Amino acid sequence: MKKPMIMTPGPTYVHEDVRKAMAEEITNPDLDQNFFDYYRETCNKLKELLHTKNDILILSGEGILGLEAACASLIEPGDRVLCIDNGIFGNGFGDFVKMYGGEVVYFQSDYRRAVDVEKLENFLKEDHDFKIATLVHCETPSGITNPVDHICPLLNKYGIISVVDSVSAVGGEPLRTDDWKIDMILGGSQKCLSAPPGLTFLSISDNAWRKILNRRVAITGFYTNLSHWKNWDKEKWFPYTQPISDIYGLRTAIERWLQEASPVERHQKIGNAVRQSLMESGLVLYPVDGYSNTVTTVMVPAETSFQEINEKMLKEHNIMIGGAFGFLKDKVFRIGHMGENCREEKLYITMKALNGALRELKVPLKDDLHRLFLKNMEER
DSSP states (O other): OOOOEEOSSSSOOOOHHHHHHHTSOOOOTTTOHHHHHHHHHHHHHHHHHHTOOSEEEEEESOTHHHHHHHHHHHOOTTOEEEEEESSHHHHHHHHHHHHTTOEEEEEEOOTTSOOOHHHHHHHHHHOOOOSEEEEESEETTTTEEOOHHHHHHHHHHTTOEEEEEOTTTBTTBOOOTTTTTOSEEEEETTSTTOOOSSEEEEEEOHHHHHHHHTOSSOOSOSTTOGGGGTTHHHHTOOSSOOOHHHHHHHHHHHHHHHHSSOHHHHHHHHHHHHHHHHHHTTOOBSOSSSBOSSEEEEEOOTTSOHHHHHHHHHHHHOEEOBOOOGGGTTTEEEEEOOGGGOOHHHHHHHHHHHHHHHHHTTOOOSSOHHHHHHHHHHHO
16 A cells, blocks of 8 residues: 655654665664764764854654653752743643743743744843743744744853753754854754654753753763763763664765755745645645744634545545644644755645645635646745
């Protein structure tokens, strides 16, 4: 059976070069000096992608591992932690904070908009006694990108360590870790870099390391304890056996991104064309500003349901799109345009299939989605 074309907000299509890299012969990563060099070189390539001089780690586990490891390693019982909340994942950070004994204070923002920096600034003027702040770069369920370029310097001004979930943004959105004073940024292999799921990576600033290494209370757990990694390169020792084939694949995916002339601009152009086409057809997007360049979230039209749209797309067109969960369950559908999925021909095929599915379901459209998409691609 032919596999469906996955146009979800991750995992994404994996290029043949990445699959071939994962099939390469392995060595013993705990003993082979060459692999320590390979791991370091791969981290250095991630530094280039993230625009940072901070330490980089690649961990064996899907992106959530990075989020939990950051909270486990930074947060001590009783620490006041600011959870910047304008979506499902932003709010969910608070659960990790509570798990490790932190005192959560939520700064809640409109769930259909990017975080309002001016309101956050006014909030911090009144209360900025926080050790750490958590926030999300791209709220994947709602298709919103937050202005971390303004938020993180603001947090830094008050000496607050910033932890940024950029899993769905790294590689598809502008990102300058050091210039924006981000202390910890977390990414995943399966989104815009288009490697298979299974790895998370993160950068750690000097401020974050100081907090991790000078705690009053020992870090709970082992796998999420980032302090074990502090001298891995000097000691030539990994805390656990590395998933060597996954790292081969990630390395190739990173190199493909670095070799492309303007991957972020590609995401911007295609993301804009997708959004504009959907709106011009009469469909309603869930976000009203802060639109993501990697995923578009659309309100399910009143004439149908997500289940009906999804079934037609999958069974009749062999294309997989995303739904949502939490308070957005059955209210929206999502199109992922990230990494290898963010190609004009794939979005044209997806928009044409969606056009056919919606028309069969009696959803009135002002114009054909695929024709609008081509028009908007030509105009940008």
